[in-house]
Amino acid sequence: MKLLTVVAAAAIYALMSAVMKEASSTGDASVALVARYVFACATLVPIYLASGRPTVRTTQLRWHLLRGGLGFGMFLCYTLALERLPLQNAMVLNSSYLLFVPILMLVFMRQRVGPVAVAGLVLGFAGIVVVTGVRPDGLLDWGSAFALASGVASAGANVIVARLRRTDSSFSVVFYFFGISLALSVGWALITSRSLALGNWWLIIAVGALSAVYQQLLAYALKHLSGELVSSVMASAMIFGFGLDMLMFQHFPSPRDYGGSVLILAGALVVLWAAHRRSRHTRLPELPSPPQPTDLAPSDRTAGVKRAGG
Numbered sequence: 001m002k003l004l005t006v007v008a009a010a011a012i013y014a015l016m017s018a019v020m021k022e023a024s025s026t027g028d029a030s031v032a033l034v035a036r037y038v039f040a041c042a043t044l045v046p047i048y049l050a051s052g053r054p055t056v057r058t059t060q061l062r063w064h065l066l067r068g069g070l071g072f073g074m075f076l077c078y079t080l081a082l083e084r085l086p087l088q089n090a091m092v093l094n095s096s097y098l099l100f101v102p103i104l105m106l107v108f109m110r111q112r113v114g115p116v117a118v119a120g121l122v123l124g125f126a127g128i129v130v131v132t133g134v135r136p137d138g139l140l141d142w143g144s145a146f147a148l149a150s151g152v153a154s155a156g157a158n159v160i161v162a163r164l165r166r167t168d169s170s171f172s173v174v175f176y177f178f179g180i181s182l183a184l185s186v187g188w189a190l191i192t193s194r195s196l197a198l199g200n201w202w203l204i205i206a207v208g209a210l211s212a213v214y215q216q217l218l219a220y221a222l223k224h225l226s227g228e229l230v231s232s233v234m235a236s237a238m239i240f241g242f243g244l245d246m247l248m249f250q251h252f253p254s255p256r257d258y259g260g261s262v263l264i265l266a267g268a269l270v271v272l273w274a275a276h277r278r279s280r281h282t283r284l285p286e287l288p289s290p291p292q293p294t295d296l297a298p299s300d301r302t303a304g305v306k307r308a309g310g
Contacts, residue, residue, distance in 0.1 A: 002220075002221055002224045002225055003221075003225070003233060005217050005220055005221045006217075006218070006221045006225070006229075006230050006233040006234060007233060007236055008217055009214050009217035009218045009221065009234065010233065010234050010235075010236045010237035010240060011236075011237070011240045012210055012213055012214040012217065013214050013234070013237045013240075014091065014237045014240035014241045014243075014244055015210055015240070015244065016206075016207060016210035016211055016214060017078075017082065017087060017090070017091055017241065017244075018087055018241075018244040018245075018248050018249075019032075019203055019206045019207050019210065020032055020078075020079055020082050020207055021082040021083070021087055021090075021249070022203055022248070023203040023204065023207060024079060024082055024083040025083070028189075028204070029079045029082075029083065030185070030188050030189040030192045031189050031204050032079075032203065032204050032207040032208075033072075033075060033076065033079065033185040033188065033189065034182070034185045034186055034189050035204045035205065035207050035208035036075070036185075036207055036208050036211045037178055037181050037182035037185050038182065038208060039208035039209060039211055039212040040178045040181075040182075040208075040211060040212065040215065041178045041179065041182055042212070043212050043215060043216065044171075044174065044175060044178060047171070048171065051171060054169050054171040054172070055169065055172065056169075056171070056172045056175045056176070057172075058167075058168050058172055058176070059167065060163075060164055060167055060168060061176075063160055063163060063164055064164065064168075064173075064176035064177070064180065065176075065180060066160060067157050067160040067161060067164065067173075067176070067177055067180075068176060068177050068179070068180025068181050068184070069180065069184065070153045070154075070156045070157040070160065071153070071154075071157045071177050071180075071181050072180070072181040072184040072185060073149075073150075073153045074097075074150045074151075074153035074154040074157060075150070075181070076150075076185075076188065077146045077147070077149040077150035077153060078090065078094050078146070078147065078150040080142075080143075080146040081093070081094065081143050081144075081146040081147035081150060083143075084141070084142055084143030084146065085143035085144065085147060086245055086249070086251045086253070086257075087241050087244060087245040087248075087249060087251070088238065088241040088242045088245045088251075088253055088257065088261070089131060089143075089144075089147070089257065090143070090147050091237060091238055091241035092127075092131055092238050092241070092257075092260070092261045092264055092265075093128065093131060093132070093144060093147035093148055093150075093151060093264075094147050094150045094151050094154070095151070095235065095237070095238060095264065095265075095268065096124060096127075096128055096148065096151045096264055096268070097150075097151035097152070097154035097155045097158075098124075098155075098231065098268040098271055098272065099120070099121055099124040099125065099128075099151075099264075099267060099268060099271060100151055100152050100154075100155035100156075101155045101158055101159065101271075102117050102121070102271060102275075103121070103155075104155050104156055104159045105159060105162075108159060109159070109162075114274055114278065116270065116273070116274035116277065117270070117271050117274035117275070119270060120266075120267045120268070120269070120270030120271040120273075120274060121267060121271065122267070123263050123264075123266050123267035123270060124263065124264050124266070124267020124268055124270075124271070125267070126263050126267075127259075127260045127261065127262070127263025127264035127265075127266075127267060128148070128260070128264060129260075130256055130259055130260030130263060131144075131256070131257065131260030131261060131264065132144040132148075132260075133256065157177075161173060218230070218234075226276075228272050228273075228275060228276045231272055232269055232272055235265055235268060235269065238261055238265060242261075
């Protein structure tokens with residue numbers, strides 16, 4: 001039953017992405033970003049009351065600002081990718097964030113990447129090359145570049161959460177993330193938004209509502225399951241992305257799309273498995289598992305990885 005909750009969260013995340021793609025073509029994606037964070041902030045109110053009104057005081061404001069900026073940047077780049085790529089390609093490349101986490105942990109936290117994780121990285125990045133169809137000059141199309149940028153930003157946000165969780169409560173981490181992202185999304189909408197046809201408002205509301213439901217399902221799953229397991233099952237969002245792309249946008253993936261996606265998924269799962277193996281033998285600085293539901297809903301799109309390398 002608990003695993004089915006994660007599968008449902010993955011399906012809703014894929015559906016939210018599909019609605020975002022529809023909003024980018026027929027509505028206003030920048031306003032949809034605002035709706036996402038308005039609904040996310042609304043979910044914090046009952047959690048705040050149920051958790052005994054935890055403090056949001058912090059001495060790490062600059063890290064919260066950076067984490068909020070990266071989180072907003074991740075979703076903004078993902079939205080721009082959805083405007084330019086088929087749904088499943090944008091989702092697959094965005095999910096490659098799991099491959100960037102151990103690299104950032106190595107660079108910024110000096111956490112060694114073990115041979116098993118290296119094998120997973122090789123598999124995953126080979127899949128990225130296949131999916132993006134990198135040209136001989138080594139350049140990417142803008143859609144692929146935005147999708148990969150969203151993955152890098154998501155990985156960076158997760159690494160910062162690992163640092164913040166050492167000093168701040170999980171509620172504080174998500175409070176600042178949602179608040180900063182909401183402020184940035186409002187600013188972006190004021191600069192870029194256009195008037196919406198009345199019939200398109202359902203897209204905006206749907207994005208916010210689906211985002212809130214997704215977060216609550218994921219929070220419930222994280223209360224009972226490990227971060228590695230949740231992250232592994234959340235990878236099924238790619239499969240739902242393929243189905244929704246065919247159903248809603250009549251885009252049928254090529255053999256290259258299938259092959260590259262399998263490589264990325266396999267690489268991500270190997271990295272997660274390496275993290276799990278390593279966590280059983282040694283205690284290392286933790287990569288963020290998302291905030292637990294006793295405190296709050298998760299702040300990002302997946303559970304994350306507890307540790308990198310292995």
